[in-house]
Amino acid sequence: MASQKKFGTFSGVLTPSLLTILGVIMYMRLGSVVGNSSSILQFISIIFFAHLISITTGLSVSSIATDKKIDKGGIYYMLTRSLGLPIGGAIGLTIFIATAFSISLYLIGFSESLIPVINEDWAINGISTNKLRLFGSFALIIVLVIAYISTSFALKIQYVILGLIVLSLGSVFLGSSEGLKVGSDIIESPSFATLFGIFFPAVTGFTAGVAMSGDLKNPKISIPWGTMLSISIGLIIYILLSLFIYYNIDGQFLRSNNNVLIEFGAIPLLVLGGVWGATLSSALGGILGGPRILQAMSLDNITPNIFAKESGLNKEPRNALFLTFIIAEIGILIGELNVIAELVAMFYMAAYLFINLSCFL
Numbered sequence: 001m002a003s004q005k006k007f008g009t010f011s012g013v014l015t016p017s018l019l020t021i022l023g024v025i026m027y028m029r030l031g032s033v034v035g036n037s038s039s040i041l042q043f044i045s046i047i048f049f050a051h052l053i054s055i056t057t058g059l060s061v062s063s064i065a066t067d068k069k070i071d072k073g074g075i076y077y078m079l080t081r082s083l084g085l086p087i088g089g090a091i092g093l094t095i096f097i098a099t100a101f102s103i104s105l106y107l108i109g110f111s112e113s114l115i116p117v118i119n120e121d122w123a124i125n126g127i128s129t130n131k132l133r134l135f136g137s138f139a140l141i142i143v144l145v146i147a148y149i150s151t152s153f154a155l156k157i158q159y160v161i162l163g164l165i166v167l168s169l170g171s172v173f174l175g176s177s178e179g180l181k182v183g184s185d186i187i188e189s190p191s192f193a194t195l196f197g198i199f200f201p202a203v204t205g206f207t208a209g210v211a212m213s214g215d216l217k218n219p220k221i222s223i224p225w226g227t228m229l230s231i232s233i234g235l236i237i238y239i240l241l242s243l244f245i246y247y248n249i250d251g252q253f254l255r256s257n258n259n260v261l262i263e264f265g266a267i268p269l270l271v272l273g274g275v276w277g278a279t280l281s282s283a284l285g286g287i288l289g290g291p292r293i294l295q296a297m298s299l300d301n302i303t304p305n306i307f308a309k310e311s312g313l314n315k316e317p318r319n320a321l322f323l324t325f326i327i328a329e330i331g332i333l334i335g336e337l338n339v340i341a342e343l344v345a346m347f348y349m350a351a352y353l354f355i356n357l358s359c360f361l
Contacts, residue, residue, distance in 0.1 A: 012209065030245065072296045104332045112258060115132070210289075
């Protein structure tokens with residue numbers, strides 16, 4: 001009988017984490033955060049403080065991962081074995097819901113970039129919420145099918161997406177402001193708190209790799225290295241890209257056009273490929289990681305046992321996968337990326353607070 005396939009640091013932690021960090025917020029909202037900031041100091045502060053939270057949480061997770069036996073469930077498993085089921089279960093449930101809603105965030109962003117390509121009139125007249133819901137739901141079904149087939153298959157796809165992201169960033173750095181259009185994507189009252197809430201989900205991607213703990217060859221090595229490397233690389237890219245945007249794209253375009261990076265790129269099609277690859281891979285990371293958290297909670301009898309059931313050669317948690325799908329669909333029906341981003345930020349901030357407090361205790 002064939003054994004379950006296990007993954008190393010690069011394929012199991014670093015790649016899914018990095019692709020989730022370099023996702024929808026980078027392509028679809030970083031320009032808006034930079035454009036709506038009152039000064040260069042404000043958007044640098046937003047990026048720095050958001051990453052400071054992810055760095056401290058990543059260090060807490062790494063500390064627990066090297067000290068405890070790691071199995072399925074990622075952060076949830078670590079915390080329950082450190083602090084007991086009640087506290088670990090509460091944090092695990094928070095992270096599960098945040099992960100499920102983050103899938104909605106990525107797919108609404110995917111829809112925002114896809115719809116203007118299909119029909120230029122929608123780009124000019126504005127994209128309706130119902131169109132975002134329709135295309136987001138369709139994309140969610142595709143992601144569900146990929147995750148249902150095999151985790152191994154899903155992780156292999158991510159190597160292609162990593163290449164697309166590298167090419168898209170190259171296209172942005174070689175781009176030009178000629179042909180940029182003023183849009184209608186205005187943020188009312190863009191305060192520091194509002195912009196921080198919109199940006200913060202960008203730094204939560206490192207949990208995608210940690211959630212794969214049960215599928216890793218050596219989680220005690222892979223989780224610390226993969227987590228901290230992904231956060232560090234993400235910080236460098238966000239700082240460099242935000243400074244480049246600030247000095248090369250006029251604020252009126254940044255404040256009003258969420259597709260400004262696509263239009264700015266030397267080869268817009270390459271940037272578009274990066275957007276689609278990043279958003280779909282982030283959604284894929286969420287739909288792979290979320291069910292494993294729920295499965296681990298079910299194995300501990302915190303959630304119903306039906307979600308602990310495994311299927312297939314690689315023991316996929318398919319019942320948990322379908323519940324994740326339902327919660328993600330509820331998020332998609334909200335139909336507004338900024339609202340979903342602030343909702344995801346709220347759940348992750350609460351979870352990270354408890355993770356850091358748990359490590360301290």
